[in-house]
Amino acid sequence: MGNGTGIGRVRGLGSARHGAHHWLAQRYTAVGNLLLVLWLIFSLLTMPGLDYESVVGWIANPLVAVPMMLMIVSIFWHLRLGMQVMLEDYVHDKGLAFLSMLLLNFYAIGGAAAGIFAIAKIAFMGAVE
Amino acid sequence: MARTSSRPLSPHLTIWKWGPHMLISILHRITGNGLALVGAMGLVWWLMAAAMGPEAYATFVACATHPLGYVVMIGLTWSFFQHLFSGLRHFVLDMGAGYELNTNRMWSIAATVAAVLVTGFVWLFIFAENF
Numbered sequence A: 001m002g003n004g005t006g007i008g009r010v011r012g013l014g015s016a017r018h019g020a021h022h023w024l025a026q027r028y029t030a031v032g033n034l035l036l037v038l039w040l041i042f043s044l045l046t047m048p049g050l051d052y053e054s055v056v057g058w059i060a061n062p063l064v065a066v067p068m069m070l071m072i073v074s075i076f077w078h079l080r081l082g083m084q085v086m087l088e089d090y091v092h093d094k095g096l097a098f099l100s101m102l103l104l105n106f107y108a109i110g111g112a113a114a115g116i117f118a119i120a121k122i123a124f125m126g127a128v129e
Numbered sequence B: 001m002a003r004t005s006s007r008p009l010s011p012h013l014t015i016w017k018w019g020p021h022m023l024i025s026i027l028h029r030i031t032g033n034g035l036a037l038v039g040a041m042g043l044v045w046w047l048m049a050a051a052m053g054p055e056a057y058a059t060f061v062a063c064a065t066h067p068l069g070y071v072v073m074i075g076l077t078w079s080f081f082q083h084l085f086s087g088l089r090h091f092v093l094d095m096g097a098g099y100e101l102n103t104n105r106m107w108s109i110a111a112t113v114a115a116v117l118v119t120g121f122v123w124l125f126i127f128a129e130n131f
């Protein structure tokens, strides 16, 4: 482990002084997930139908599209932070640890971009004939 | 990590008697990471299918309403509520409360039971509405 020396920090060992921010952001996004995913579940349960037309019509409403985009950001940010902690616990090899963080970042940012793009396309262009 | 392999490690994971607090702790990790992979990919798939058009959406619906699709969706519902309740427990512990042995035990059991109950209610509602 790093002993707090300059070279230790350069090698990514020891404190990067990001711990408290990481921990807090995990909690902020947890509250975001709590509210927004409960809202999604409740909406899906009370919608008249989950067929293509109903779902696209529903998402196209700005009061749905915006919370849905926020939900995507909150979920992917939270899972980006959470999976990092899990990987740090189990992946000990330096090279694999680097690779796993690389893939996690691709997954989190790519997944969030795909989700937001899909919502935006539905909101701006409506149903596909 | 530097360690002399001839010296024993503390057998920290094997010597404890299992209790509800250990169960809820590992379930928080399993459900969180399950939601992060299966749940998040399923959500993006649903949105992408809706954005691509009726055919892609029909493919999604066919998979989701396959018996295995229901198993996955019920599993995700339970994972979400399990993670939600153990997450709320984290908030309480973060404030420095709830560490007394009996209180800890009681809330660990309560959160685990609540997750199963809410999952049951949600799916009973869905099946009652649709079948």
Ligand code: HEM
Residues within 6 Å of the ligand: A026, A027, A030, A031, A033, A034, A035, A037, A075, A078, A079, A081, A082, A083, A085, A086, B028, B029, B030, B031, B032, B033, B035, B036, B037, B039, B040, B080, B083, B084, B085, B087, B088, B090, B091
């Ligand atoms: C629905 C989307 C959600 C996903 C995909 C998700 C995913 C995750 C993941 C992967 C972790 C890391 C677990 C580990 O390996 O240690 C985590 C941690 C955490 N989650 Fe969630 N979560 C979600 C919702 C929630 C909700 C609704 C809450 C709050 C009630 C919550 C509260 C927490 C907390 C407090 C932690 C940190 C635990 C710790 O510090 O050890 N999460 N989440």
